[in-house]
Amino acid sequence: MAVPLQKKKMLGEMLIAEGIITRGQLERTLAEQKLHGGRLGVILRNLGYVSEEAIIKVLGKQMGIPHMSLDNVIVEPDIAKMIPETVARRYQAIPLYKKGNIITVAMVDPLNVFAIDDIRRITGSDIQTVVSTERDILKSIDRFYSVSSSMQDAIKDFASQAAAEEGIDERPIALEAKAADETPVIKLVNMMITQAVKDGASDIHVEPDEKATRIRYRVDGILHEVMNPPKHLQSGISSRIKIMASLDISEKRVPQDGRLNMNVGEKSLDIRVSTLPTIFGEKVVMRLLDKGAILPGLEEIGFSTAALNKVKKMITKPYGFILVSGPTGSGKTTTLYSALNTINSMEKNIITIEDPVEYQLNIVNQVQINPKAGVTFATGLRSILRQDPDIIMVGEVRDKETAVIAIQAALTGHLVFSTLHTNDAPGAIARLVDMGIEPFLIASSLMVVVGQRLVRKVCQKCKRAYKPTAELLKELEISETSDITFVEGAGCQNCRGTGYSGRIALFEVLVIDEAIRNLIIAKASTTTIRAAAFKTGFTGLREEGLDKAIKGITTLEEVLRVTQEIVE
Known part of the structure; x- marks a missing residue:
């Protein structure tokens, strides 16, 4: 990690102060560095005195930059693709989520101003950094970009196949049926469902637009856009889903309903499929029901x-x-x-x-x-x-x-x-x-x-106290002089930057x-x-909501959102 000189000089003392290494271990490490050179942190790790994670935590604390473990990171696809994989690997950085015009990026070296400036230029957004281990960063880059590239490869394969078949003298329905049974579209639809399950989505929306196709997942009741396949692939995607659900692919003028069973990992899914004719083509919605879900009491x-x-x-x-x-x-x-x-x-x-x-x-x-x-x-x-x-x-x-x-x-x-x-x-x-x-x-x-x-629950990983606006307090009839502490989610990898989880x-x-x-x-x-x-x-819904907001379970914004039409 290219930490400024004054920071490097302090690293050993910081590790001692935190009780991670002893004075004797630091002296032996400095002697090794004097003989052979190298970075202090790397030598400490090679000697087995400290883990990379411990060094990162101390540096994060020293620099006033949050430390973040990326073991269970969920990367926003539309945010991640703003930074090419080559850039992510060059700077050992991965974008996590976006809130407003600020992208949070996990970096091995969050003080690398050249990297931050370059990422800011590429994305056109302000950058907020968090510090993470090199192992976590590279593992996350491998995990996300391999999934993302696989999805993009499936789209490219499908698009190439569709382009090659243009002009073939077949009936349109027969052509669609053939495309829907070919490997690229099967792979794309299967990956679409698999990713939805990983993201905890309850529904998948396949929506035709004038110039593109929009794929959205509903997570915790809110729709999130995840990809935009080219417009000419829309009919193949919808036809594939209709075949899976035993629907009539030749009928596009009336709505249809069907279902299918599918295993994703250890989950057995009952998927309900609904189609609806729109002015730009058929819209398809899949409701994902986990047959093995444990019913709450x-x-x-x-x-x-x-x-x-x-x-x-x-x-x-x-x-x-x-x-x-x-x-x-x-x-x-x-x-x-x-x-x-x-x-x-x-x-x-x-x-x-x-x-x-x-x-x-x-x-x-x-x-x-x-x-x-x-x-x-x-x-x-x-x-x-x-x-x-x-x-x-x-x-x-x-x-x-x-x-x-x-x-x-x-x-x-x-x-x-x-x-x-x-x-x-x-x-x-x-x-x-x-x-x-x-x-x-x-x-x-x-x-x-x-x-x-x-209501959505505040993410427990990034929960923090905050001061609600005067307008919000007035709307909910809460005194501005109240000494109640309310909370919100700052946004983290656990909640995909939304501040809510569950x-x-x-x-x-x-x-x-x-x-x-x-x-x-x-x-x-x-x-x-x-x-x-x-x-x-x-006790009305709003009162119940306010009670949960006071207890730090949800936010005032959520309470207002779901009770706005109810007069207490």
Whole structure:
């Protein structure tokens, strides 16, 4: 490492001060350096007195530059490709992520101003450095650029093949079918799925644009662009995915849905495929479901102690209607599964009807809807009632017919779980009324509504205290003079520079007590029901979010993002 002279002179003393080497070891090292020359740090390592990692940590501390281990680094592809591999190897530097106009670059020598200036010139961005070991840097360069080049090689191979076949006198569909079965496109699509699994993505989006194709992964609920294959490869990619999902590649005018099973490493995936015709071609979305995923318990998904106790009390009732509400992707199905797992036993006949079946539960009879075969939520629910069920789970109440059957089942001695797409828990009642359900039926059957949202968790690797803006505090009705310490993620390799890693749910639990029941029968508004609930200890989603922000689990920005449309 080319550290300035004054820094080198201090290295030995720093290592002694940190208790890493002794005075005698330093003297022997200096004597060796005087005889044979060489860098002090290298000689210390060769003599076995210290590891490269220990030297880097001390130098990082001395220079005031953060030290970073790159063992589990996830490099942003669109950031990394801003720096050619030759430059990365020349300067022993690798870009990690970008925040605003600042790229964080891990370097063996973070004080090499020539390297920093060159990288700044190449990327057109400001550079923030972190220090890492030579071993980590080279290992990360090998790992990322080999994956990146493999992906690019697959795209180039596919593009070359497509160009060679232009002008062949074949029908377009036959040509696409042939291309979709050739090795380059198979390799590209397989790599696309494999990388998505490594990145922890829940969905892959293949989006046609006017002049290119855009591939995006959804990680922790947020979409990230990962590559842009040329426009003329789009039809081959979508055709390959459609073949894998047993869809009709000749039909591009109407949406199609399919599924496929695929193993990636030790993971067994159930992949749901959806196509949609757009003005620039077919958009394809793949939902990745890990069949071996471990289902979290109710205690692990974000319930406060008070809310958890309310829910546990309700799900052990012998009959009644339990609803979970929230927008698409808010974790409703996971909550239902966790509840069913809590009360599951050999003495109970539990039957579910779902679209899709996302988790496989032991001793639970799970039914997948199949509209083409006439199995809808409503028809399936009717059949389930003839199967002597104790507990029924309906994936979603989509229409009046399903709602009526579910409520009748709850009124005739069954415990029924389902979901609704509403903004909050009180809004679920209004949605049922809008469907045409009589208020007295709702009041008689409904026991509890659980409203929920998912917020991203602050990355624990780079969590730091910060001062929220006055505007944000005002929006969330927090006093600017408050002495509460809030946190945010600074951005690191663990979170791909986002400051967030993982998600947790916010919950509000509306128990249908006598007062709420009377308001339902009186056709009271959602606002009135919500106000009445607060008087009896109801805690809203925003309050739950603020509590998690105060505890350092999430940020105020996340709380505002997911609760903005809810009036407390």
